[in-house]
Amino acid sequence: MSLAIATARLLLLCCTVLTPLPCLAIPAEGEPFSDLRLNDPQPTTILVRVVGHGAMVLGREVGSARVTITDVGTKQILATGIQQGEAGDQNQIMRTPRLMEEPHYSSRPAATFTATFDLLHPTLVEVTAEGPLAYPASSQRASTTVWLVPGQDMTNDGIVLHLYGYIVQIEYPQSGEPLIAKDDVILRAVVRTLSGALVRPHGDWDSRKIHIYGELMIGERVLERLQLFYNNDRSSFEAPFFVPLSNDAPDGITLRVVAADPSSGNFGVGKAKYPVLTERLPPKKP
Structure with missing residues (x-):
């Protein structure tokens, strides 16, 4: 191989390596926030459902359930109240097969507790449920901690708390x-x-x-x-x-x-x- 040919091939290889490739990065979020007022409080809705484990939603028939949402950092109670509504559609909840990401309790009307907060920053909260309130001798309690992010609503099934018993x-x-x-x-x-x-x-x-x-x-x-x-x-x-x-x-x-x-x-x-x-x-x- 002549020196001229070897030099030409080397130059071609360098050009190939140094040529910029199109960016293949995937954005971290689907859509950018439309509201650019980043330091203003953002209304944020959280929906909570209290259900019997392996059963239906706790509704009016059993006195429903009490839900309390507490700021983990400050220990301040942000919201408390009674879940409102009925037990839900038994056929939809108990007998209808569904994928993991599909709603389990919200495809038909069922009892919920809903609260809306004006949040400045992500807030860690504890969500606690106790019920059924009409049967205190059988009442159970469950809780979980979740992050609330300003402007990011928790809807559909929401936060589901299971009570055993x-x-x-x-x-x-x-x-x-x-x-x-x-x-x-x-x-x-x-x-x-x-x-x-x-x-x-x-x-x-x-x-x-x-x-x-x-x-x-x-x-x-x-x-x-x-x-x-x-x-x-x-x-x-x-x-x-x-x-x-x-x-x-x-x-x-x-x-x-x-x-x-x-x-x-x-x-x-x-x-x-x-x-x-x-x-x-x-x-x-x-």
Whole structure:
């Protein structure tokens, strides 16, 4: 190869390397902010939904849920209030398949808590929820921390807080009702999700997959475990039991109903106490 040809090839290679290429960088954001008043407060909306884990949204039927938003840095409460609306569309929430990025609760109207703040800078907040408010014995609490960025609204599903548990109510005998020793009594209890939907066989919340049982207690000692059966006419779980002697239960008895679903992490307990009276004797014949 001649010196002239080698020199020409070297010059061609240098030109190729030094030629500027078009910029292939991708912008970090889709669209620039239209408002250039960077040091003015920006209205920022946050939407919060409180839902029963594996169930619906906590709405009016169960007294809804209280939501509190607190500035993590200053500990100042920025907003607090009650989630407003209904439990949502059961078919859409429980039975409709969807992609991860698709809304789960907002495709149809469902209860929400909404607040708008005028923010100067990104703010770390704690969002806390407590409910269902109509069932304080079954009330649960959950919280999370999120950044609020000025002008960037959190809409669609918003911040979703999951409350774990069941509403377990002993309907009969009513709490505090005196029971007669040796009587045969039917324990009747209703189990619902925290959003208020009934737990029953073959439903969206299938009781066959949940451990539901009763316990007869004297003090803290379990005297008997009761196997509960579903009564479709009353939409309740029932089991018979014998009231112990008043001498054996001078301070009365306690009935406890447990609903436990380890696979979902939902657990609920209902309790009621009863005084025990001496057994009824047949009237004496004259």
